[in-house]
Amino acid sequence: MGTVALGVLSGLLMGIVFGFALEKSRVFEPGIIVGQMQLSNFIMLKVFLTAVATGALVLAVLNGFGFVKLQPKAALYAADAVGGVLLGAGIALAGACPGTTLAQIGVGYRDALFTLAGGLFGAVAFSYAQPWLDKALIGTGPKLIFSDLVGIPYWQGAIALAAAIVVLLFVMERLRPWRDDLRTDNDGNARSAVAESGGRMVPAE
DSSP states (O other), rough: OOOOOOOHHHHHHHHHHHHHHHHHHHHTSSSHHHHHHHTTTOOHHHHHHHHHHHHHHHHHHHHHTSOOOOOOOOOHHHHHHHHHHHHHHHHHHHHHOOHHHHHHHHHHTTHHHHHHHHHHHHHHHHHHHHHIIIIIIIOOOOBBBHHHHHHSSSHHHHHHHHHHHHHHHHHHHHHHHHHHHHTTTOOOOEEEEEEETTTEEOOOO
């Protein structure tokens, strides 16, 4: 199997796993996303932290055994701050993020089509603006890896990070069980409520 074919197959498999986890966790629901931005629903944060811990462990194994090499990105503080504010504002307004828009379209959220169109327009606009942004805002910066700063191998730092996240998730779940958050409606217009059967969000009566 060629390199390109292997990459495509790996991407498809990871997409299937990601889509399955996204659907089962209900993180793609606008109410869940808006609730997280309002700090009234923490399912989205728990799922993302779980993904970070899992990814850290997988990358620790792959890097520790020499299967992959790290390719860190430069630390661009101004660009990260501006981009984070814009992305967060967009997520709060749209009730969607780039990873959930297609899932919303798949289950019938028609307004997600406008979110997708806006995302595509933004990507095209950025491609034209990038030369100017590189000079005015993005620039260059050092490629930082936390494990290098503390003087330990990456795989050790990744395992330590995963362990810390697991402890944090355990504490969060003890203080606020995910089932309680799943029953809340945070999309701002009471369009949906969580059905008791199966935990799926359905139109309110």
